Amino acid sequence: MTAQFPRHDTRLDRFVDRYAARTHGMKVSAVRALFAVANRPEIVSLAGGMPNIKDLPLGDIASNMASMIASNGMQVMQYGSGQGEPRIREQICDVMALEGISAHPDDVMISAGSQQGLDLVTRIFCDPGDVVLAESPSYVGAIGTFLSYQAEVVHVPSDESGIDPQALRETVGRLQAENKRIKFLYTIPNYSNPSGITQPWERRLEVLEACRELGILVVEDNPYGLLSLDAEPVPAMRSVDEDVIYLGSFSKTFAPGFRVGWVLAPHAVREKLVLAQESATLCPPVFSQFAISNYLENSDWEGQIALFRDMYRVRRDAMLKALADHMPSGTSWTHPIGGFFVWVTLPAGIDTQAMLPRGVDARVAFVPGAAFYADGQGARNARLSYCFPPADRIVTGVERFADVVRNELDMLNIFGVTAPAKHPQTSGPGADIY
Amino acid sequence: MTAQFPRHDTRLDRFVDRYAARTHGMKVSAVRALFAVANRPEIVSLAGGMPNIKDLPLGDIASNMASMIASNGMQVMQYGSGQGEPRIREQICDVMALEGISAHPDDVMISAGSQQGLDLVTRIFCDPGDVVLAESPSYVGAIGTFLSYQAEVVHVPSDESGIDPQALRETVGRLQAENKRIKFLYTIPNYSNPSGITQPWERRLEVLEACRELGILVVEDNPYGLLSLDAEPVPAMRSVDEDVIYLGSFSKTFAPGFRVGWVLAPHAVREKLVLAQESATLCPPVFSQFAISNYLENSDWEGQIALFRDMYRVRRDAMLKALADHMPSGTSWTHPIGGFFVWVTLPAGIDTQAMLPRGVDARVAFVPGAAFYADGQGARNARLSYCFPPADRIVTGVERFADVVRNELDMLNIFGVTAPAKHPQTSGPGADIY
Numbered sequence A, B: 001m002t003a004q005f006p007r008h009d010t011r012l013d014r015f016v017d018r019y020a021a022r023t024h025g026m027k028v029s030a031v032r033a034l035f036a037v038a039n040r041p042e043i044v045s046l047a048g049g050m051p052n053i054k055d056l057p058l059g060d061i062a063s064n065m066a067s068m069i070a071s072n073g074m075q076v077m078q079y080g081s082g083q084g085e086p087r088i089r090e091q092i093c094d095v096m097a098l099e100g101i102s103a104h105p106d107d108v109m110i111s112a113g114s115q116q117g118l119d120l121v122t123r124i125f126c127d128p129g130d131v132v133l134a135e136s137p138s139y140v141g142a143i144g145t146f147l148s149y150q151a152e153v154v155h156v157p158s159d160e161s162g163i164d165p166q167a168l169r170e171t172v173g174r175l176q177a178e179n180k181r182i183k184f185l186y187t188i189p190n191y192s193n194p195s196g197i198t199q200p201w202e203r204r205l206e207v208l209e210a211c212r213e214l215g216i217l218v219v220e221d222n223p224y225g226l227l228s229l230d231a232e233p234v235p236a237m238r239s240v241d242e243d244v245i246y247l248g249s250f251s252k253t254f255a256p257g258f259r260v261g262w263v264l265a266p267h268a269v270r271e272k273l274v275l276a277q278e279s280a281t282l283c284p285p286v287f288s289q290f291a292i293s294n295y296l297e298n299s300d301w302e303g304q305i306a307l308f309r310d311m312y313r314v315r316r317d318a319m320l321k322a323l324a325d326h327m328p329s330g331t332s333w334t335h336p337i338g339g340f341f342v343w344v345t346l347p348a349g350i351d352t353q354a355m356l357p358r359g360v361d362a363r364v365a366f367v368p369g370a371a372f373y374a375d376g377q378g379a380r381n382a383r384l385s386y387c388f389p390p391a392d393r394i395v396t397g398v399e400r401f402a403d404v405v406r407n408e409l410d411m412l413n414i415f416g417v418t419a420p421a422k423h424p425q426t427s428g429p430g431a432d433i434y
Helices: A021-025 A032-038 A058-076 A086-097 A113-125 A140-148 A165-177 A201-214 A267-281 A286-298 A301-326 A352-361 A391-415 B021-025 B032-038 B058-076 B086-097 B113-125 B140-148 B165-177 B201-214 B267-281 B286-298 B301-326 B352-361 B391-415
Strands: A108-111 A131-134 A152-155 A182-187 A217-221 A245-249 A261-264 A341-345 A381-385 B108-111 B131-134 B152-155 B182-187 B217-221 B245-249 B261-264 B341-345 B381-385
Touching (some): A058 A286, A086 A108, A086 A286, A113 A140, A113 A182, A113 A245, A113 B267, A131 A140, A131 A165, A165 A182, A261 A267, A286 B286, A381 A391, B021 B140, B058 B286, B113 B140, B113 B182, B113 B267, B131 B165, B165 B182, B165 B201, B301 B341, B352 B381, B381 B391
Parallel strands (some): A182 A217, A217 A245, B131 B152, B131 B182
Antiparallel strands (some): A245 A261
């Protein structure tokens, strides 16, 4: 048959008048095109947050999964529970016990990656205009999700121990005086993305105490928790407060391609989350859940995490040494004890978003700090990740980065400013910056 | 360490004052507890919409997937594209060509099941109070999603050929006179869930023509399209109108446990959908996409669909014959030429939701018709599915169902009414009624 309705020119958005209000905030990130370029092999990408999974025992995983399909294919390929499969929820309770959490499998809901857990938590709590509190800086993907629900993201001043409880009290007081509705505090206490900062135990208790007094829910996001590089992990906030909504993930401790994360929440909240999950996907990926269950059952997953730690430790050390060796004076950076990221602070006047094209030209990619703020801060910051490239490439990348910064400082000395220092926040983490 | 914060009684919802407005509409379906009971082996469930995947070649799938992991594990277990993997988007274009659709892979976005496609389409288009038009009756999971975005669902009167174009014009005229914003028409033209009705080609063109004149977007949901039982499928609406937003799925033609569906949309809309997807999950399930790609590449998937058709045809025939043999006079039902469902209409005065406990007591489960309306209609209807139980169980189930209906009619004759005839719509498809 022939087309009875005309083909339109689809380059312009003819649908622009039809979208929901929330959609007008969804824009392609300005740095996205650059990251596409950054995937070229000659460029060292210190931008990506992809875990390095090359040491996984692929042969064992392949044969275990084949057995699972042959023996239980009818179940693992069928629809499943909206809450997630019972067995993996039990196993997740064992995983969380490693960080001091005592939980019941019925309080766990599986999500399509912890990103979806965050999406559904935001969905059930946030009306347009509600406030979400976050560290300063905070995870770009979380900020994008909060904004997609038309929430307002307010950064709480944070220091080298994470959120400052006194600043938290002041921020909440100010917002309440403005009659803002604060829905929750979103925090990544372990090896935060992007700052690499770990919140000490005493500070966690102070933040929890402040939130309890102020009536603020805490959402604790802990994708990197088991990837401690120097010492045993600090226990999770959830380990002492059962009202904390806790987000976990297998993306960094096993593999992200299965898209399996979880939310541990008080019973009533978990019930709402499951209703939201059914409306969003009917059920989270069933095959993926069984695949991970199978891996946890049949492989030495704790031994594998120890291997991952050893590998990331070498890379972290390479990055910190290269920064110390090459960065010009007036710059500083964090010293992560786990996770994937180092947060660099450059002299005032530098704009890392304007600097990025010059970085890519010099064959090094990083994420400009502005991506990790909803309010235009971060112009003088950059996130460098040491998770994906091998150590020698990391050293090369940091050398290039330091050269670019040095050139930028020269320009700053000559012209007084390198570029406009505020950029609008765009939605979504985009590309592979996670 | 000891718990420093007290354990609360979690049976009451202490969080009720904190939820978003949309969350207050999320309630557990009244029939849910009954469906849990309906999974007991002595009960014939004609309620579930689960495909019967027992004829899949599990051995082949297992060995192909093992090879895939061993040879390409680093890619299939890593993060992927927010839009979905390029290869499967090409293969999906080949699948859609079977229903007359010519599409470019760049206009396809992968979703975590077509339910998530629907969720994201609703997300980008619907503000609270916006209207979504739907068939009468329409898919319970879609209604739940629309309501979760606080959209108003308005059913367009439909007949044995699906949506009535004249009634569509009248409905739109009335809504526009009320200054309602209509966002799209949601329609399942093939073997509709729950009605089993197939819209003839000429009627599809009339509906498209009306929508074009009225300026209404069309969202065509086609999970069952290739499961025609008597003749070749009618071409999709999208085959003649590139503005149609089309939802597809592998859940019924392969297996639902991978949670892979897709949306084909005009370029600008597809861009917004990908931004929404990244905010919702970062990327749809990567491993699942490669698994299905692998299946399409290495297995006789068209031959498998032919096998599925043969199996469902036997079951459909068994159900229709049993209904003809056993149902009392004054009842009627649809005669599907594909898909999974028969829609039964009982005499006025019957309330199938009130009848359900008596059905379960008589060891047969069905879905009360009210689930498929947002406005309280459907009290005299029931959805019977023939997809999952074997033919002899279907016959037993229909015999039991007919007995329950007969008893109900006796009660109606004695008391004049069996129960209140309107029930509030609750959110989410719940359990396994899909």
